[in-house]
Amino acid sequence: MDAITVPASLASLEEVAGYVRALAEQGSLPARAAYNLRLAVDEIVTNIIMHGYREGPGEIRVSGGLERDHVWLQVADQAPPFDPRTVDSGPQPNTPPMDMQLGGLGLFLALKAVDGFSYEFTNGTNINTLTMSSASYGGCS
Amino acid sequence: MAFTTFLSVTDHTATIELVGELDSGSAPKLHRVIEEALRSDVSCLELQAAELSYMSSAGLRALLFARQKLGEDGSVIMLGAPQEVARTVRLAGLEASIKLTDT
Numbered sequence: 001m002d003a004i005t006v007p008a009s010l011a012s013l014e015e016v017a018g019y020v021r022a023l024a025e026q027g028s029l030p031a032r033a034a035y036n037l038r039l040a041v042d043e044i045v046t047n048i049i050m051h052g053y054r055e056g057p058g059e060i061r062v063s064g065g066l067e068r069d070h071v072w073l074q075v076a077d078q079a080p081p082f083d084p085r086t087v088d089s090g091p092q093p094n095t096p097p098m099d100m101q102l103g104g105l106g107l108f109l110a111l112k113a114v115d116g117f118s119y120e121f122t123n124g125t126n127i128n129t130l131t132m133s134s135a136s137y138g139g140c141s
Numbered sequence: 142m143a144f145t146t147f148l149s150v151t152d153h154t155a156t157i158e159l160v161g162e163l164d165s166g167s168a169p170k171l172h173r174v175i176e177e178a179l180r181s182d183v184s185c186l187e188l189q190a191a192e193l194s195y196m197s198s199a200g201l202r203a204l205l206f207a208r209q210k211l212g213e214d215g216s217v218i219m220l221g222a223p224q225e226v227a228r229t230v231r232l233a234g235l236e237a238s239i240k241l242t243d244t
Contacts, residue, residue, distance in 0.1 A: 010164075010165055010166040011166065013164050013165065013166050014166070017162075017164075032224075032225065035195070035225045036225075038195070039195075039197060039229070042164055042165075042197050043197060043198060046164070046165045046197070046199065049165075050165070090234075091232070091233055091234020091235075092234055093234045093237070097205070097208050097209065097237060097238035098209055098212075098213060100205060100209075100235075100238065102198065102201060102202050102205055102233070105198045105201065105202070105233055106197065106198035106199070108233075109197075109198055109229065109232060109233065112232060
């Protein structure tokens with residue numbers, strides 16, 4: 001699919017969601033996998049807007065395509081280098097509700113939701129690559 | 142898709158119907174409604190979630206905010222959440238904070 005470039009603003013989330021939806025349809029992803037891919041992309045893009053660009057100006061490029069057995073989607077930005085896998089933010093099942101904090105939860109959900117994730121920083125660009133198997137119902141179970 | 146809420150308060154229970162998609166763009170709206178709801182003498186927050194078609198971590202944060210505002214004896218119940226939404230609550234480890242029920 002042709003890439004889109006959107007401003008680093010929460011107002012862009014809807015356009016990004018539409019892109020993911022279209023890609024999931026083209027790739028015939030099951031509903032649950034499509035939902036999970038959208039969740040993962042949403043969380044990663046939100047994190048780039050809020051923490052990467054710190055709500056300042058910037059651009060985010062989203063591209064994606066279909067392979068024989070999976071859909072891939074790439075999110076790229078020029079914010080400072082940041083690998084989402086470095087955030088340790090799993091659930092806190094033993095923490096009382098009153099003490100619980102949810103920093104980093106979005107990235108935890110994102111990485112759980114997809115079948116594959118890779119990150120690289122090249123030429124000043126963060127590149128997050130997500131994959132979802134066409135036969136999969138998503139890793140988020 | 143837009144996100145809409147409908148709030149009603151009876152006795153000590155506030156009920157918020159959630160309709161549409163709840164992401165970091167729309168979560169501030171829920172945050173405001175929760176603050177409005179908790180201005181009354183409320184100990185339980187019921188979220189009617191059957192029409193909540195999507196929820197990201199921003200939505201979970203708003204719900205935990207409500208749970209914490211209600212204090213130790215308060216409760217937050219999510220009713221009729223679609224499968225995907227309920228799974229996100231569980232995966233986030235929030236089942237103890239946000240009780241999920243079918244109806």
